[in-house]
Amino acid sequence: MNNTTKRAYVLYVFILAFMVGLGIMVYSFYVNGGEWTSNLVNKHIYSNGQIANAGAIYDRDGTALAYSEDGVRKYHRSETVRKATLHAVGDQSSFIATGVQSVYSSRLSGYDFINGVYNLKKYNRGNDINLTLDAEICKVAYNAMNGRKGTIGVYNYKTGEIICMVSTPTYDPTNKPKNMDGNEKYEGVYLNRFISGVYTPGSTFKVITAICALQNIPDIESRTFTCTGKYHTDSGDVICNSTHGTVSFEKAFNRSCNSAFAQLALELGREKLMTTAGQLGFNAKDYMGEIPITKSSFDVSGANDVDFGWAGIGQYTTLVNPCHMLTIMGAIANSGVAVKPYFVKDIVSPAGEITVEGETTQSEIITLDTTVANKMRELMRSNVVNYYSDSTFPGLKMCGKTGTAQIDDGESHSWFVGFSIDPETPYAVVCVAENSGSGLSAAGKIVNKVMQAVCK
Amino acid sequence: MSNENLNKRFNWGLMMTIITAFQVLTSTVVIVKDGVNLKLLAVFAAYIAAEWMYFFIASNFCGQNNFELETIGFLFSGIGLTVCASVYDDYALKQMVSILLGLFVFIMLLVTLRRTDIVMKLRMPIAFAAVGLLAVNLLLAEYNNGALNWITIAGFSIQPSELVKLAFIFVGAASLDKLQSTKSLTKYLIFSFGCVGALFLMRDFGTALIFFFTFMIIAFMRSGDVRTIALVCVAAALGAIMIIYFRPTVAARFSTYRHIWEQINDAGMQQTRVLIYSASGGLLGLGIGNGKLKHIFASTTDLVFGMLCEEWGMIVAFLIVLTYVFILLYAIKVARTTRSAFYAIAACAAAGLMLFQTALNIFGVTDILPLTGVTLPFISRGGSSMICSWGLLAFIKAADIRTYPKLSKTILPDHPLYPPDIKIGKRSTRPTRRQVSVPRVVGEPINQKPPTSQTARKTTQTKPAQTKTATRSTSKDIPISRQTRTATGRKASTSGTTQRSASSRTASGTARRTTTAKDVPISRKSSSNGRTKR
Numbered sequence: 001m002n003n004t005t006k007r008a009y010v011l012y013v014f015i016l017a018f019m020v021g022l023g024i025m026v027y028s029f030y031v032n033g034g035e036w037t038s039n040l041v042n043k044h045i046y047s048n049g050q051i052a053n054a055g056a057i058y059d060r061d062g063t064a065l066a067y068s069e070d071g072v073r074k075y076h077r078s079e080t081v082r083k084a085t086l087h088a089v090g091d092q093s094s095f096i097a098t099g100v101q102s103v104y105s106s107r108l109s110g111y112d113f114i115n116g117v118y119n120l121k122k123y124n125r126g127n128d129i130n131l132t133l134d135a136e137i138c139k140v141a142y143n144a145m146n147g148r149k150g151t152i153g154v155y156n157y158k159t160g161e162i163i164c165m166v167s168t169p170t171y172d173p174t175n176k177p178k179n180m181d182g183n184e185k186y187e188g189v190y191l192n193r194f195i196s197g198v199y200t201p202g203s204t205f206k207v208i209t210a211i212c213a214l215q216n217i218p219d220i221e222s223r224t225f226t227c228t229g230k231y232h233t234d235s236g237d238v239i240c241n242s243t244h245g246t247v248s249f250e251k252a253f254n255r256s257c258n259s260a261f262a263q264l265a266l267e268l269g270r271e272k273l274m275t276t277a278g279q280l281g282f283n284a285k286d287y288m289g290e291i292p293i294t295k296s297s298f299d300v301s302g303a304n305d306v307d308f309g310w311a312g313i314g315q316y317t318t319l320v321n322p323c324h325m326l327t328i329m330g331a332i333a334n335s336g337v338a339v340k341p342y343f344v345k346d347i348v349s350p351a352g353e354i355t356v357e358g359e360t361t362q363s364e365i366i367t368l369d370t371t372v373a374n375k376m377r378e379l380m381r382s383n384v385v386n387y388y389s390d391s392t393f394p395g396l397k398m399c400g401k402t403g404t405a406q407i408d409d410g411e412s413h414s415w416f417v418g419f420s421i422d423p424e425t426p427y428a429v430v431c432v433a434e435n436s437g438s439g440l441s442a443a444g445k446i447v448n449k450v451m452q453a454v455c456k
Numbered sequence: 457m458s459n460e461n462l463n464k465r466f467n468w469g470l471m472m473t474i475i476t477a478f479q480v481l482t483s484t485v486v487i488v489k490d491g492v493n494l495k496l497l498a499v500f501a502a503y504i505a506a507e508w509m510y511f512f513i514a515s516n517f518c519g520q521n522n523f524e525l526e527t528i529g530f531l532f533s534g535i536g537l538t539v540c541a542s543v544y545d546d547y548a549l550k551q552m553v554s555i556l557l558g559l560f561v562f563i564m565l566l567v568t569l570r571r572t573d574i575v576m577k578l579r580m581p582i583a584f585a586a587v588g589l590l591a592v593n594l595l596l597a598e599y600n601n602g603a604l605n606w607i608t609i610a611g612f613s614i615q616p617s618e619l620v621k622l623a624f625i626f627v628g629a630a631s632l633d634k635l636q637s638t639k640s641l642t643k644y645l646i647f648s649f650g651c652v653g654a655l656f657l658m659r660d661f662g663t664a665l666i667f668f669f670t671f672m673i674i675a676f677m678r679s680g681d682v683r684t685i686a687l688v689c690v691a692a693a694l695g696a697i698m699i700i701y702f703r704p705t706v707a708a709r710f711s712t713y714r715h716i717w718e719q720i721n722d723a724g725m726q727q728t729r730v731l732i733y734s735a736s737g738g739l740l741g742l743g744i745g746n747g748k749l750k751h752i753f754a755s756t757t758d759l760v761f762g763m764l765c766e767e768w769g770m771i772v773a774f775l776i777v778l779t780y781v782f783i784l785l786y787a788i789k790v791a792r793t794t795r796s797a798f799y800a801i802a803a804c805a806a807a808g809l810m811l812f813q814t815a816l817n818i819f820g821v822t823d824i825l826p827l828t829g830v831t832l833p834f835i836s837r838g839g840s841s842m843i844c845s846w847g848l849l850a851f852i853k854a855a856d857i858r859t860y861p862k863l864s865k866t867i868l869p870d871h872p873l874y875p876p877d878i879k880i881g882k883r884s885t886r887p888t889r890r891q892v893s894v895p896r897v898v899g900e901p902i903n904q905k906p907p908t909s910q911t912a913r914k915t916t917q918t919k920p921a922q923t924k925t926a927t928r929s930t931s932k933d934i935p936i937s938r939q940t941r942t943a944t945g946r947k948a949s950t951s952g953t954t955q956r957s958a959s960s961r962t963a964s965g966t967a968r969r970t971t972t973a974k975d976v977p978i979s980r981k982s983s984s985n986g987r988t989k990r
Contacts, residue, residue: 004797007677008788008804015781018811021819022777028822029770033735041720042732043748116738116766121746 033113034106040094044117045109047071050092051101054108055126057089059135060163060345065089066101068124079172081135084142087167087192088133088343091176095190098291100129100344107347123350130345132161132358137453141166144449149434150413151193151322152446154454155341157330157419158426160360162343164450167193196294198319199432202405203256203439204415205314207328208298210253210379212276213264214372221375223249225260236306238262238313241404253379254387256402258313265312270300273312280328281338281365288323289344289357296320315406322430325417329428331366332380333399333419336373338366380418388440393448396455397422400447402439411435416443425455468523472511475527476504479534485744486542496541499548503537506556522858524786525849528779532834533558533842535776539763540837543750547837554839558846565622565850570860572798579630583647586623589616590654597658605660617655617663618840621809622847624651624667628674629802629851641679656699661709662820662828666813668692673808677801713826726752730762730821734770741769756837758829761818776835780814783807787852794855803855806848 036042040049056067066075066089073092075082090099101108110119110126120126141152145168154164169189171177180186191197213220227244230237240258244251252260265273277283277298286293298318300311310316323341331338342358349355380399384390388400400418407413414436419428429447436442483500487493507530514520533555541548568574593616596607606613624647631644648671655664676685700707708723716724716731733749736742747766749755755763764773787807791800810833817832819825831838833845853859 004677005788005792005800008791008800010676011673011784011788011804011808014808014811015784018781018815021815021824022774024824025819025822026770026774028824029731029735032731033738036732036735039720039728039732041728042736043751044733044736044742111736112738114739116740116742117736118738118740118742121742 030113033116034111037109037111037117038105042117044120045105046092051094051105051108053120053124053126054101054105055110055128057100057108058128058130059085059133060131060161061134062130063135065131065133065135071124075174076135078139080139080142082172082174083170084138084166085133085135086170086173087194088131088138088165089173091173091190096192097190098192098195100131103290104129104344104347110350119350125350127350127355128348129357130348132163132343132345133165134163137164137450138166140164140453141446141450142168142170144446145433146446148436148442149187149193150432150436150443151197152429152431152450153194153322153326153341154427154429154450155326155330156426157334157339157428158360160339160342160358161345162341163427163454165192165194165343167191167197193432194322194430195288195291196321197432198294198296198321199413199415200405200407201314201318201320201325202403202413202415203258203314204325204401204403204417205312205318205320206253206256206261207332207376207380207401207417208277208280208282209261209265209268209273209312210249211280211368211372211376212268212273213249214375215276215369216268216272217264220249225249225252225257225263227252227257227259229259231259231262231309233262233266233305233309235304238306238309250379250382251386253401254383261313262309266305266309268312270303270308274298274300279367280331281324281363284365286324286340286363286365288340288342293323294321296324314403322432326428326430327363327366328368329417329419329430331363331368332373332376333421333426333428334373335377336368336370338363338368377421381421384418388444392440392444393451396420396425396448396451398451400444402444404437404439407435411437414439414442416440416447418447420451420455422455427451427454429454466522468511468515468521468527471523471527472508472530475531475534476507478531479504479538482535482538482744483541486538486545489542489745493545496545496548499541499552500537503534503552503555506559507534510559519861520859522856525783525853528783529559529562529834529846529849532776532779533845535764535768536760536835536837536842538744539760539767539835540756542745542767543756543763544837547756550839551837551842554842555846557839558842561622561843562846562850562853565847566854566859569799569802569850569854572796575626575630575798579627582623583627583631586620586627587647587650587654590620590651590658592616594654594657605655605658605663612839615838615840617658617660618844619847620651621663621666621670621844622851624648624670625674625802625805625809625848625851628671629798629805641675644674659703660829661699661703662816662830665816665828666809666830669812670805670809673805674801677804678797709828710826714823716823724823726754726759727821727823727827730759730765731823734762734765734773734822737766737769739770741765741767741772743767754829757831758817758827758836759821760832760836761821764835777814777818780807780811780833783852784811787855790852790856793857795857799855802851806851810845810848 037045040046045051045053051073052071053068054073057065059065063076065081065085066073068074075089076085087096087099090096090101090103092101094102094105096102108126108129109117111117117126137154141154141164145152145166147168149168151167152164153162153166155162169186171180171186171189177186180189188197217223224246226246227240229243230239238258241256244255244257244259247255247257247260249260282296282298285295296319298311300308300316303311303316307316311318327338327341330341340361340363344357346357347355377399380401384393384398384400388402390396390398398418398420400416403415403417405413405415412435414433416431416439417429420426429451431443431447431450433442433446479500483496487496487500510526511523514523514526537548537551537555540551568578593605593607597605605615605617607616627647628644631647648667652664652667652671655661655667672685672688675688700710712719712723712727716727718724720728729749729752733747737747744767747763749759749762749766752759761773761777764776784807787803791803794800794803813830813833816825816828816830817836820827820830831841833848834842
């Protein structure tokens with residue numbers, strides 16, 4: 001009898017196991033609760049897989065870009081603004097993975113471990129999110145793209161605030177087209193090309209080659225190059241866009257001379273160019289808040305001479321993410337200090353509590369020497385003054401570099417990267433217009449329209 | 457004595473009032489949800505009246521002064537009723553009737569369990585009735601969500617396996633009461649394999665596991681032999697692997713385990729919704745009737761834990777499941793002072809079963825364990841489950857010495873359980889009694905009969921058992937006899953292995969045997985036609 005009851009100790013083992021199980025359960029609710037509640041099948045937040053009840057999303061002027069009313073998700077009244085801000089705001093079904101409505105869904109729902117989504121149910125609102133974007137500038141940018149695919153991003157290189165971020169193709173979230181699947185017109189429509197896209201950089205990569213040259217060749221500014229329309233290596237020729245004759249380093253950069261920069265790349269060598277690219281954040285993973293930025297890649301370790309020559313002028317396997325390129329521009333403009341871009345400013349709870357999400361921080365992946373940055377800024381200013389002409393950007397003090405990225409099929413991608421050196425308007429800009437030909441004629445014009453609106 | 461004083465001082469009337477207040481509050485939310493629902497009002501009023509009637513009669517006419525288990529039962533049944541009424545108001549009446557039926561079974565079991573002699577007489581009939589019920593179930597079964605565990609009689613669908621759970625503990629505790637009797641162990645093994653086998657045929661994997669777990673508690677508490685249990689476990693594990701291999705529905709459930717998010721809209725539907733909506737409820741809950749999990753299939757039965765988390769809050773849900781832990785701790789505590797091993801085993805088995813079923817349910821729906829589709833005691837909607845839950849409580853309450861206070865003097869005045877010098881329930885006398893009695897008991901056989909009697913006894917114990925199982929295996933079905941044959945084979949080998957184990961066992965073994973012979977009337981009776989006479 002006593003033995004019998006003593007044997008009940010096995011039940012203590014069982015109780016212990018049960019308590020461990022409960023512990024695991026509480027822990028997993030605590031850790032994963034936010035993610036689980038943001039699942040599309042959660043009918044407290046979503047209705048038929050579409051976001052219905054959630055907090056509002058405002059632009060920098062307090063204009064509501066998205067909000068909920070009586071269990072229906074509503075957007076800005078202007079169709080153009082809806083299309084222009086779609087990739088920042090995100091769609092209703094979280095197809096756009098980097099949109100605020102996807103990434104911050106648990107915050108928009110006002111979820112917390114103690115109350116669950118009670119506030120959302122009771123007050124019909126979750127946390128509101130303020131963005132740094134300017135809806136009007138995004139609208140201008142969307143119109144300037146004029147139906148081209150691509151992206152345009154503008155940010156304040158002193159504070160990091162992104163005021164314009166547009167990715168095309170896009171669509172109206174209140175009236176989603178039905179025939180998007182497999183439709184060439186909507187290719188990659190759910191991709192925010194600014195954050196998640198990568199492109200062949202073309203001549204804009206010459207900025208990186210030039211930085212490497214400034215770092216490693218002491219007399220680079222007094223050097224001259226001879227361009228015969230192509231640069232010959234043992235394994236083939238790098239073709240130039242023109243025959244530039246004998247040009248200085250500055251002029252070679254102005255004219256975007258392929259011969260000169262292929263020669264420079266080969267002179268610098270694979271190792272040094274890869275080191276510089278690494279210092280500028282190539283091949284490194286970065287995040288904008290919680291949003292992962294697709295990394296730029298540059299690898300010439302296995303390239304033969306002609307391929308390496310092409311790599312030096314932004315062809316070969318090199319791929320650049322527009323947001324990353326914008327941050328490099330910011331570093332050059334800001335005397336070597338690369339400020340990280342962000343577009344989610346803060347989160348406001350129904351009670352008025354403010355959680356700061358984005359603030360001015362320095363990029364961990366980009367390091368640039370001040371003197372090199374300043375020299376680079378002069379070279380980019382020289383591009384506009386001596387080659388593109390200030391009249392291309394009337395009333396602005398722009399620095400920039402164009403790019404015409406040759407791709408395997410179709411017309412070249414048109415790039416423009418640059419920044420304004422006016423201290424009143426410390427904005428850097430990146431623009432990619434897909435299959436649009438030369439850099440200045442397409443991307444340059446888009447950038448001008450947007451920067452006119454930005455610097456107004 | 458201090459315990460009884462404490463219980464007298466504890467105001468159970470106040471406790472009942474608090475519970476009633478809670479039930480009035482929660483049921484009001486449901487009743488006034490869409491205007492005043494008079495039908496629901498009547499159901500809840502009747503339920504609360506029934507609670508008070510039980511309390512009034514039990515405390516005033518039956519000499520009951522402790523209501524720990526009943527108050528838990530009332531509170532939880534009430535929560536279950538409210539959850540049920542908040543989703544399907546048509547079912548509320550049925551559920552209320554189920555609770556009353558459960559209460560009736562609780563009372564009837566308590567009355568029956570008071571008389572161990574009646575328990576012994578009922579043991580075999582109940583065993584046969586249980587197996588018969590499962591057999592009828594198998595014959596008439598309706599295919600229901602991958603399991604065949606339902607039968608419909610006169611418009612009422614019942615789940616016989618729930619009722620068999622009570623029989624399983626009843627028979628198990630009663631037949632294994634006799635110590636180290638291979639015959640009774642074999643009988644119970646056959647009964648257990650019959651039950652578990654029937655459940656496998658019904659594809660009710662969860663309930664089969666519960667039976668297996670309960671079997672282990674009972675068997676271990678009787679024999680205390682870890683190796684026997686280990687052997688049974690290994691055999692069961694092999695069996696389980698075979699089941700998974702051959703039964704596609706069970707295999708599908710296991711393949712879903714830990715992959716629920718990949719099958720969010722088919723196999724993992726229930727678990728993912730439980731997790732999503734439980735998290736949405738937070739610690740404090742969204743309020744009764746404000747949840748979304750109720751629209752998911754089986755929300756008030758298998759998934760009711762998720763509904764509690766979502767609507768009542770995780771704090772309430774976790775307090776409820778923690779209460780099952782306390783019920784088990786309570787059962788272990790009352791088992792120490794109860795008057796016979798039968799009560800101790802029955803109480804621990806019942807409380808263990810309840811907690812194990814709770815574990816399968818709540819860890820199943822949250823994907824910590826594979827989903828087995830068992831109910832949460834008291835809370836899940838369903839009559840059979842409710843009756844079973846109340847019946848389990850009866851086993852635990854029967855073990856509490858305060859339940860039958862006048863038993864020793866009035867009902868069984870010269871019962872061997874109650875020698876005049878032992879006061880029931882006084883734990884303080886126990887240690888001294890044990891210290892005194894053990895050496896005396898050990899001394900007796902050694903003095904009278906030399907160790908040869910021990911070994912002789914051991915061989916007689918194993919040999920007849922072997923021949924018996926051998927003859928049985930020819931007449932009856934083969935898999936079960938194979939099981940028992942391995943069990944006895946192992947026993948024979950251990951008895952002859954080393955001198956050390958034999959000698960070390962002699963002291964504890966004899967001590968064990970004599971104590972039970974004293975404690976338990978059943979064992980004495982059955983031993984007269986058992987092996988001790990030989």
